[in-house]
Amino acid sequence: MAEPYYITTAISYPNGKPHIGHAYEAIAADVIARFKRLQGRDVRFQTGTDEHGLKMAQKARDLGIEPKQLADEMSQHFIDMCHALNVRYDVFMRTTEPRHHEASQELWRRMEASGDLYLDRYEGWYSVRDEAYYDESELTGGEGEERLSPHGTPVEWTVEESWFFRLSKYADLLLALYRDHPEFIQPDSRRNEVMRFVEGGLRDLSVSRTSFDWGVKVPGSDEHVMYVWVDALTNYLTGLGFPDESDEFSKWWPADLHLIGKDIVRFHTVYWPAFLMSAGLALPKQVFGHGFLLNRGQKESKSLGNVTDPLDLAERFGVDTLRYFLMREVAFGQDGSYSPEAIVTRANAELANSFGNLVQRVCSMIFKNLDGQLTAFTRTEADEALLAAVQSGCSQLANEFEALNFSAGIEAWMKAVFACNAYIDEQAPWALKKTDPERMGAVLLCLFMAIRDLTIAISPVVPAAAAKVLDQLGVPAGERDLVALGDAGWYEHRVATGEPLGQPSPAFPRLELPVEEG
Structure with missing residues (x-):
């Protein structure tokens, strides 16, 4: 019987159409999945969309539509991207699915049963764009300047009643995990960053919101919705049928690899293993944080007008050509640059x-x-x-x-x-x-x-x-x-x-250099 291999990408936030970073991660995961199949492994490859949170609620409000309508429309773009780039996933997980709400609420109940959730008041800095909380020491700006997160995103002072997760309780267990299993976080540079963060001390984590209602309801506290990252990370379990821990679940969990961008390593290597420990579930075997793709050495942004639609690149140069370039050009784990x-x-x-x-x-x-x-x-x-x-x-x-x-x-x-x-x-x-x-x-x-x-x-x-x-x-x-x-x-x-070879046709045509736009 073939040995199982379970690989996931991060689920994409569908408040905008897919960009080259989404394509890069999806292609890399597909290459790994196909490679594992060639080795004879029984592969399960899961991707999807992370459709809750304040950012989605605000985007839908700006467009004058319901968040679910926005999620339905935008998630289709990510499905279409995968199909266009020959990314052959087995499961496309959407966090608005009823089964996902059930799975997230069960994880919550297990954390609560471990004594790791308590009600308190949150006061602190929150980045809507990152859907993340930051300590004062992590921010830049001040004295009249706009306060920014470590990723350069705006933060706002937030005050509301919140459920908290006893993250501080897991600091020593997490450090032991990193020491005993250095393969858990890769590449090594990411592991070193995470270890320094945890060694600096962990504060308990706010894991619910009351200022909006677009999310998974907290069991027994309907006025609260779960912090979007509790909900998002649970998708890796939902796709396997959790909370039904049947033979199917046992076959695939723990995941062999969570493939993610380097900007969300903290969520996957600090919060996620702590949640799983609290819930009494096995930890994934590895989290790999890949680097960013830069457009001619610059990070893409709408303000610079250099945002690239990966499907345009694929149509222009060919799907296989784009896949080859992205895997060949960039040392995986590091940032890389591309241009036509x-x-x-x-x-x-x-x-x-x-x-x-x-x-x-x-x-x-x-x-x-x-x-x-x-x-x-x-x-x-x-x-x-x-x-x-x-x-x-x-x-x-x-x-x-x-x-x-x-x-x-x-x-x-x-x-x-x-x-x-x-x-x-x-x-x-x-x-x-x-x-x-x-x-x-x-x-x-x-x-x-x-x-x-x-x-x-x-x-x-x-x-x-x-x-x-x-x-x-x-x-x-x-x-x-x-x-x-x-x-x-x-x-x-x-x-x-005795079957003769037919007349061949080229499989790798030459490309023309793009004409300079004046």
Whole structure:
């Protein structure tokens, strides 16, 4: 029986349409999910939208509509984004669903049963944009200047009755978690930040609001709605059927990976594990906080007029091209930059010129010079060396992807692609056609084997283009996993079928540099 793997993205706040950051996280999670499936894991991939909170209520009021109408309209944009970017989720969780209210209220009851909730009065700084509370020491500005959160968002002084969670009770348990399980928060820089925050002391957390009613009702206190982060984080349980802790729940929980942006690491690595400890539930195995994508080195903002619609990029350059660029260009976990020029340059150099051209040349020569026939052939030392280099590149890609080092994994894969191109130049099958046709055939068929493995290895990143190439190679759908890499048995079976290779069509077309807008 396949080992389960449960991965989640952060659920997106749908008070605006998806931006490039949402696309980046969704694509990265999809790459991980597809990679795990190639390893033979039984994968469950969940994403969704976080539809409650003051920010949504205010946006709906500004538009003159009900919050639920806004949530329905905007969440569809995130569903559409996933479909357009070939993000193959298993569950799309919306926090306005009745089952989610039930799950959130059950988590609340369990925290209450642990003695971790009490009623008091909250006075302090709150950022509507972040949906977060901040200590005075964390703010910037003052003496007549606008007070801002650590993320540069406006804060307002808030006074209201509130339920509090005894977060302070969990400081030592959290620090022990970070020390004993350094893999829990990744990358290391994020873990160090969180440890410093917790070591500085934890205050109890306000976990309900009375100043608006767009949210999950607090059990037994209908005038209170839950703090949006209690509700939002619970989505990871709701999608598994909680509070029904059936075999399905036991199979998938705890989550293997919460993939999130670095700006919400505190919620996932301080509040969330404390809530789960209080409720007597297992903790997720890992939280990974990725970096931000910058537009030509600048953070996107509406005021700068540089906000990018990821679907425009996908339509302009191709879905697989965008997916490849985002995983290749940026060291995962760090901030990175993108521009149309960078996308075109990277895609042409690697996908079109190096790999795409290799596939097209080899398949075309097999079609023209061998009538598309695949036959058994005797390998030389040079052939064995090439196949070993390809096997090494694919193995390194798998090892790096396992550690979420996508750019390093693709770099290793590219070295194997370069080895194939060097081999074809050295062996010169076009010259062998005249002097040694048998050797020409061996060279082309050796490259055919290499291309098949390289295509499977990169398929989590460029699934549509990889499927097109594998279809052209005649690789059965059930034989496109990492287990089969380096196994010559599939090739012998392919030869035995006698099915010829058809005329190939390019899977990775060259792109044109965008025209400068004057």
